[in-house]
Amino acid sequence: MSILSINHLRGLLFARKELKFMHIFRMILPAAVFMVFAARLDAQTGFDNPTRALYIFDLARYIDYGPGFADSSAFRIGVLLGDYELIDEMMKLARTRNRIQDKPVRIGGFKNLESLTHCQVLYVNKNAGFDLKKIKEKIAGKQTMLITEGYEFRESMINFIVVNGKPRFDINEEYVKNEGMSVPESLLLTAIKTKEDWENLYDQASKEIELQKETIRKQLETIEQQRLEIMKQKNLLDSLDRQITLKEKELSEKQKVLNTQMAMISRQQGEITVQRQTIAGQQREVQIQKDTLAAQKAKIDTQLALINSQLDKITEQEGRIKLQLETLEKQKLVLYFVLVALLLVGILAYYIFRAYKIKKEANIILEEKNRLISAQKDEIEKQRDIAAAQRDQIAYQKKHITDSIMYAKRIQAALIPSLELFSDRLEHFVLYKPLAIVSGDFYWVSSKDNMHVIIAADCTGHGVPGAFMSMLGVTLLNEIVNEKNILMPDQILNRMRDEVIKSLKQVADEESVKDGMDAAVCTIDFNNNTLWYAGANNPLYLIRGNELLHYRADKMPVAIHYKMQPFTLNKIDLQKGDAFYIFSDGYADQFGGPEQKKYMSGKLKETLIEIHSKPMLEQGEILDRIFEEWRGDNPQVDDVTLIGIRY
Helix, strand or coil, X not given: CCHHHHHHHHHHHHHHHHHHHHHHHHHHHHHHHHHHHHHHHHXXXXXXXXXXXXXXXXXXXXCECCXXXXXXXXXXXXXXXXXXXXXXXXXXXXXXXXXXXXXXXXXXXXXXXXXXXXXXXXXXXXXXXXXXXXXXXXXXCCCCEEEEECCCCCCCCEEEEXXXXXXXXXECHHHHHHCCCECCHHHHXXXXXXHXXXXXXXXXXXXXXXXXXXXXXXXHHHXXXXXXXXXXXXXXXXXXXXXXXXXXXXXXXXXXXXXXXXXHHHHXXXXXXXXXXXXXXXXXXXXXXXXXXXXXXXXXXXXXXXXHHCHHHCCCCHXXXXXXXXXXXXXXXXXXXXXXXXXXXXXXXXXXXXXXXXXXXXXXXXXXXXXXXXXXXXXXXXXXXXXXXHHHHHHHHHHHHHHHHHHHHHHHHHHCCCHHHCCCCCEEEEEEECCCCCCCEEEEEEEECCEEEEEEEEECCCHHHHHHHHHHHHHHHHHHHHXXXXXXXXXXXXXXXXXXXXXXXXXXXXXXXXXXXXXXXXXXXXXXXXXXXXXXXXXXXXXXXXXXXXXXXXXXXXXXXXXXXXXXXXXXXXXXXXXXXXXCCCCCCCEECXXXXXXXXXXXXXXXXXXXXXXXXXXXXXXXXXXXXXXXCCCCCCCEEEEEEEC
């Protein structure tokens, strides 16, 4: 069996295995799909989430939320989590029904009561497992319409129950009025009036659920039967696998035999070479014997002529004839020897011809192998030429991209304010180490009316995406601070967040762009010796004496976020010699050291306390050296920005 046929057989065996796995997949897929469908059916009881979202939106339109509603900037609908799919459906609906009572709609999901913020409508499903009493206490006095599903009669403001796949609801008008709200008469007319009606509907809904559960039970039994059939098929395929393994072992043994035969052919070629040398020596000996026979034949001819001439002297020379006869007997023996030698030469010629035939067959096999090797060589050279062309194309594209990024770097450098804008009254350093050619970190400085604004920001992403965000941030800061004269850090962050959301068209759903930035914003009031600070995820460290004070940032970015509260403003009374630091997370997140760990913020605090008394420029050099020594041979993991200022 040839190597080619063996490889072909192996390909057939692998294809057979793939068919086996496809067969199992086709058997399992229907069962899996059905199980998912059954689970969703049990959860929905005929009142699906798109319909549920429509009902909530329609109810919200007709409710009077009291006098405080006019001051709300948006109409917020909250969901205590239990069903993420309902939140997705409400977000989809909010894209088309984007206003309720002339206010923009905002959808929010809350994992627990602690994270719950004010909203006009709050939906809770009993299946989510929340304590309704605690929910009422949380929203008491906040004019929040509580819409529930599955609770007892008039236990909340509006409560759904599903019967025959259709929703019904009751309204606790007294509870609604006590919370300073009201519902229109049209809704009261369609609501369930008595507890008896509610209990009858509840019993009917429970029976429907039991029927659905019985249907699901029967379907699960069918799935179990299908599973058993799949196991039978799997056992059959395992048996086929074992047979295939045996065939592979047989092929392996045949491959070993083939290798042995190839080695035998190689040895035979060596033996043929030796035989060739032996035959050449024998041919030389035969030629010598031919020359000897020719000389003997000439001698015999001479002797025969002598006998004919001496026939008349036979009588007188009987003694001499007898002697000659003895000589002739010896010559006959020589002749017999010559005949035997000729026979041996014929036998030898036969073996030579046979060896020649074997060699010819071996040469044919070697020529076929050489042809295959040559074809493979041509294919390799072709692939090498293609790879070389691709390498040249990649090199060209890389140069083009690098040139573009270098141009972007020049633009980014032109937008970032010069370090000369730092006040002469402020000793400072700026440690700025981009990860790539362009950076997602940036710093910004401006001075207005004896007020000095300093910002360190970390944009989403590295390289080109981060650079685009940084250029957007610089542009917005020029507009907010330099053009609109907004100098307080919390107002700067609030306005930047609004502009980022507007510029990037961000909405509260999973598909929209969530890019933004983290930032630490400081404003120094030289007239009053005051430092104002606000942060979006980036803190501020202030060292006074040998004590480090940690001013924490708000845990939300300058972008759309589930938590959208105003940023916190911190007031710090400055003293002569105070040193404060703002930074991105790149320095603390760098891997290195003897154990290949992050540098961490705690170690950064210790380092700043150790060096804070040194001149600011020297501090910057020390921090740069420590960073490089810590990093070692590890790659830099993020953009690094660290600003130190002494008052």
